[in-house]
Amino acid sequence: MDALISLSAREIAQRVSNRELTAEAVARAYIQHIQSCEAGIRAWQFFDPELALQNARTLDQSGVSGQLKGIPIGVKDLMDTADMPSTYGSPIYAKHQPTVDAACVASCRAHGTVIMGKTVSTEFATFKPGLTRNPRASEHAPRTPGGSSSGSAAAVAANMVPLAFGTQTAGSIIRPAAYCGVVGYKPTHGTLPLAGIKPLSPSLDTVGVLARSVDDAAFFIGALARLALVPVKTGAIRVGVCHTPHWNLATPDTHRALEQAVRLLEGGGARVHDVTLPPSCNRLTEAQMQIMAYEAAAAFAPERRLHADLFSQAFSSLMSTGQSISGEDFARAQSYASNARYEVDGLFKSCDVLLAPSTAGEAPAGLEATGDPIFNRLWTLLGHPCVHVPVGVGENGMPVGVTLVGPRWADLQALSAAHTLQLALK
Secondary structure, eight states: OTTTTOHHHHHHHHHHTTTTTHHHHHHHHHHHHHHHHHHHHHOOOOOOOOHHHHHHHHHHTTOOOOTTTTEEEEETTBBTTTTTTOOOOSGGGGOOOOOOOOOOHHHHHTTOOEEEEOOOGGGGGOOOOSSOOOOOOOOTTOOOSSSHHHHHHHHHHSSSSSSEEEEEETTTTTHHHHHHTEEEEEEEEEEEEHTTTSSSSSTTTTTEESSHHHHHHHEEEEEHHHHHOOOOOOOSOOOEOOOTOOOOOGHHHHHHHEEEEEEEEHHOOOOOOOOOGGGHHHHHHHHHHHHHHHHHHHHHHHHHHHHGGGHHHHHHHHHHHHSSSOOOHHHHHHHHHHHHHHHHHHTTTSOOOEEEEEESSSOBSSOOOOOTTTTTTHHHHHHHOOOEEEEEEOTSSSSEEEEOOOOOOOHHHHHHHHHHHHHHHH
C-alpha cells in the first residue's frame, strides 16, 4: 500500500497542516488506488479525479486551517453536494444536481477535507441494493457490503478513503461496517445536522461515519460536532453484555465474536456482567419499523404522487405499509420508545457501556439483498451512540464484530470502550 494511504486520518490532517504534505499529494495517492480497484468493487456513484484534484489544489492555496485539512472523504449519495450530482440511489433523481451542500458536507469543506466523490447508497437508503460488492469477498463468490451505506463501507474497507459518511435509520452504518470489516460509528441521534440529506424517517435518521479506526471516527465526528471526542484506553470499565431479544437469530460466528470481545476486555481489566433489557424493550424493533414506515410514507409523498412507477417493489411496499399505519399507532410507537429510553437509561447505572451483537453473522452471499438490521433497529430507535468494532472472521472468512453502546450524549464512553477493544485486538 502507498505510504500516504497507510496514514491515519488524524496523521494526514496533522502533516498537511504542518506543510509536511500537500492535500494534492494525498489526493493523488488515493485517486491512483481508487482507479486500480474500483472496477471490481463499484463503491462510487460519482467519481471525478480531476474535480478531486482541483479541490485539493484549491485547499493547498487557500490557507484554510481546519481540523480535518487534507483528509480525503467519501460522501454518501444521500447527501447534497453543490459540485456533484446527488441521485439518492433512485432513477427518479438520476440527473439531479443540488445547488448547495448538505450542512455536514459544508462543514467538512470548512474544516478542510477533500471530497473524493459520492459513494453508492441503496434506493433512498432503504432496501434495493446498488452495484457495490463487498471488498472482503471473492470476485467469483460476491457478497453484499450491507446497506444502505454500501459504497461508504466498501470504499473504506478497500482503502479508497480513510473516512466516509454514512447515515443510519435502521442499521445502515453498523451493518455495512460489520459486513466489510471496518469501524462504524453512529453517534447519539441529533449530533450532526440532517439539513440537505434526503429524509427517510427524521426521528430516526442519524449521520455517522465509516472508518478504519475508532480514533479516526471520533476525530472526524468530534471536529464536525465541536465535541472533544478523544477516545482513551481504559481498563476498569464496567461492561454489560446485552444479547438483545433477538439472540436466537445469532449464528455461532456472532457467538464467538461476542465471547472474544468479552475475553479481551476482561483481560484489560474490565468488569463484565450480563445485562437483560427490561420488558419495555421487547417490542422496540416492531416500533422502529412502524415509525420508519409511517415517516417514510410522509416524506416521500411528492415522489409517490409523481414518480411511483420508478419505485422498486420493496420501496413501494414500504410506502403502502406506511400509509396503512394510523396517526394513533404512530403516536403509540413513539410513546413506547420514550418509555423504553427512560428504562434503558437506568441500565447505565450499573455499567458504562453495553456490548451487543452487530449482525446475525457474516455478510450474506449474493448482491440481491443487503442483510437484516435486526440487531441494530432498537439502538437506532433509542438514539444511543453505537460503535462497531471488527473482531475477526467467521467460518467463511468474512468479517464479524461487535457493537459498543453508550448512554445517550455520552458518546465518548462508547468510543473509549471501542478504542480499548480495538487496541487489544492489535
